[in-house]
Amino acid sequence: MTQILLADLANTKHQAAIVELLDMYCRDQFGDGKPLSEFARANLIPGLVKHGGARVFLAFDGEEPIGVAICLLGFSSFRARSLLNIHDIAVSPSARGQGIGRKLLAAVEADARALGCCKVTLEVRSDNHRAMGLYRSVGFQPSEPETFFWSQRLD
DSSP: OEEEEEOOTTOHHHHHHHHHHHHHHHHSTTTTSSOOOHHHHHHHHHHHHHHSOEEEEEEEETTEEEEEEEEEEEEETTTTEEEEEEEEEEEOGGGTTSSHHHHHHHHHHHHHHHTTOSOEEEOOOTTOHHHHHHHHHTTOOOOSSOOOOOOOOOO
């Protein structure tokens, strides 16, 4: 039976699951296509704790971690309210197509509502049509007008 829970960042089982699932995602074609760096593996959990606004959801099939959604609280200046951004969401290849992503998104939405957030945001690659289909099916839609996510690397 699948269980979705808000991770306890002080729980070593949850810590290991988060790092391993993010590593799996990082290796994926929609991630970096390579393993998570040793630096990221060592500093992910301390960084999330230090951030202070991290909300991480884990999906388990029994004792097996099969999905993760790493979210960060933000703020909408136009709405003057908190928002919850899904920074990463991933499901193990063996568990894809079983509704795990949908369950993770439902847990994120419920948490955002409980926190009084005005919206949930995420970014998606333009070639990740499967993810876009899922996101649309649960109520996400592209911004109007369409916006682009830009970045400036500092390392």
